[in-house]
Amino acid sequence: MIKHLLSVNDLTREDVVRILDTAESFREVGTRVIKKVPALRGRTVVNLFYEDSTRTRISFELAAKRLSADVINFSTSGSSVAKGESLKDTALTLQAMGADAIVIRHSSSGSPATLTRWVSASVLNAGDGTHEHPTQALLDLYTMRERFGQVDGLKVAIVGDVLHSRVARSLTFALSKMGAEATLVGPPTLIPPDAPAWGATVSHELDPVLPKVNVCYVLRVQRERQRRQFFPSVREYARFYGLSRERVAMLPEEAMIMHPGPMNRGVEIASDVADLPRSVITEQVTNGIAVRMSLLYLMLAGERVPEGGGAHAA
């Protein structure tokens, strides 16, 4: 298995299948009374969260603890991260602490890649700027696979602010890798012109796309984008691209509605349908822990790679 998970593109299709299959076993562990296995005893996992994200951090924390690893949390509230210590200095401290894995969430794209230059630990990207959020994509794939039996051939609409979405990038790359079809939908100002080269089709009209998809994946659209001229008003955005009750009715009956959270009611999703993704959200929490356990296990349970080891361990 790879040493660092910085981007979905670091994984082969076989890697993804292995991660999802192993996650099945970890989901079973989650049903036991003792939801813990000794597999990563003696390993230290550090959560380095420069951005507030209680949900993702707790998911990684539980995943590491259920593998019997020791967990250290460095998050923005408190500790040197808040005091303005440079990323490099923090990295050197973690290296000295003997971290085996560092899970990093940061507002600057590329920070996990930069971090790998200063530590010998495995680095897992928990979301970097507008670049990628690979574990979210894996967890989404897992949920889709569970619902539909397989990912190959699925049709997924990803709707909203693709330009600023790390989730959209990771998910598009992941779907493409697994033989699913991604359609990106949003105003032209919020979809990068080069997006078709990611392996997706692009549409600026939402209604014609809806009846054809298995999954409608709604991205968060921040109100501030309006101030920077990405669309004229929230009302216009919601009218042309928001998921309303009428639009939900256009979806096929077995279609799944997903949202990576947190939701902006009244922008990308109408208040009266905001509860529809809710059922999936609970699954996502359980699945998220299992997928993250699978990743940590596969990345750390192999031989410790000596300093200077390449992208793929042994």
Next chain:
Amino acid sequence: MPPRPTRKVLLRGARLVDPASGRDGTTDVLVADGQVAALGRDASSSGASVLDCSGLVVAPGLVDLHTHLREPGREDKETVETGCRAAAVGGFTAVAAMANTDPVADNAAVIQEVLALADKAGLCEVFPVGAITRGLEGESLSDIGEMATAGVRMFSDDGKCVQRARVLRMALEYANAFDVVVAEHCEEESLAEGSQMHEGYYSSVLGLAGQPREAEEAIVARDLQLARLTRGRLHLCHLSAGGSVELVRRAKADGLRVTAEVTPHHLALTDEDLTGYDTNRKVNPPIRSEEDREALRAGIADRTIDAIATDHAPHAVEDKEQEFDHAPPGTIGLETALAVALTELVHTGLAPLQQVLAAMSTSPARILRASGQGGPIEPGSDANLVAFAPESTWVVDAPFASKSRNCAFLGRTLRGRVVHTIFRGDLVVGDGEAAR
């Protein structure tokens, strides 16, 4: 052991390539008392230190139209002295030092300070560039006339672009009285706002805000129109976009007094080279696509682009060892420029050696009106020369003569290496090492 400075040197058996005279042949060059004393087999060598230059090319010392010496203000990154040393190690005998120092070089006093520091270092000639506008604010003209009298040949707000057309128009018109050139860093600020790299496929997958090539091309077009309006002398700094080259080509065909430069890193790299988030490749203007690189190379080949200029931009280690979007843009370039030009243009057959050397010495010297630089190499001319081994391969790595080490080419193998640099007759660099 670096050789001691010496006033009489015989360069024996060199292949002399002199773009100013068109000469290309094997000969001896005798340097004495700061000048080229004699050429050819007759050059008497009594009392001279002899440098065996068989296998080496000797050319006019290189002239850089675009360097940041950082002094006054950021002496932690570079000083006039260390910058000149880096220039000499790179084969340059003259550099134009940009005005975005602290304080800004928008008056004669700063200019004189920089000249004095350069004289003291005695490693190469420095042509301080004056700011177009006070404080680089783009609003009011700086003391163009006074600075021209103090010796300034080029004016530029580089680092920034003059956003208001009226201001640039005034600068071009006013400068006509002094036969100086106005050099623009072309960047439409609202299109480039917040950008970290070129806007394209790679910026989209790396999740970095991009700047479209139109951010440069729009200003290039505007400034050419203003050059036409004012009949002024315009120079365009570090072109990065294919469309800019085409605009310049047409403007020259129309007879406008425009010149242009391109950096070695824009000739060598593309935006694909930014995967991996190496901050040393974060530059402004950004390194663009393969299509743009091809157009820039074609621009050198057909002389639409007059000069290769380094845009040597030193930054402190802690500034560059940061998250990509926090790091300031810029790469050092004086010590690798010739090698990159040889590797990417000459050894690939894209442009002949004489033409590349012209772009790095004769043409920039002409733009700066720098007599004594850029050849021709003939008896009586100032002895500003570079001797280099065109086939010698080496891997770019610290230590550098520059105080900084933010080099876009770290770890790369280049083909071509400066061996000796002679500045006003002094062997300032011998066997690749600075003499002082």
Next chain:
Amino acid sequence: MTGGHPAGTAGGRETRLMDETEIRRATTRIAHEILERNKGPGDLVLVGIAARGDDLARRLAAEIRRIEGADVPVGVLDITFYRDDIGLRADAPEVHETRIGFDVAGKTVVVVDDVLYTGRTVRAAMDELVDFGRPRAMHLAVLVDRGHRELPIRADFVGKNVPTRADERVRVALREVDGEDAVLLGEGPR
């Protein structure tokens, strides 16, 4: 002589230690022994160690059903996460399914595996099982005991004792997985 099988032949010659009939007789005998020791099917549960231990466990349950008419619950246990050599092998070991669909607390658990060798797999199985609950007792049934214990573990029910060298390999083929029933001895590690 068997042909190649996907489930890891070491290559080279293999000697057949037990054939289909011998395996069947051993399985029947073990089923009787389990019932004898436990004084009937009572609170018995069978837990097979994946892979192949679970197929054997299912066969034992079928035998017990034939002998006593009683249905003994069968579970499958993957011990990968409890191995003691995590971090010592080049790559993270492959994981199989675990399914224990019943409570082990208070039960007599018979752990079933195909080959007992160093004892480390059984040690892992025991540690994992106690995390499911507190059994009343645990017993161990194996088809083959090949010696070379590295931990103080012993089998309660054994199909066949086979002394081996460390450089030899014992492989159990089962109809459910490999298409035929055989116990084979060959050259090569494990």
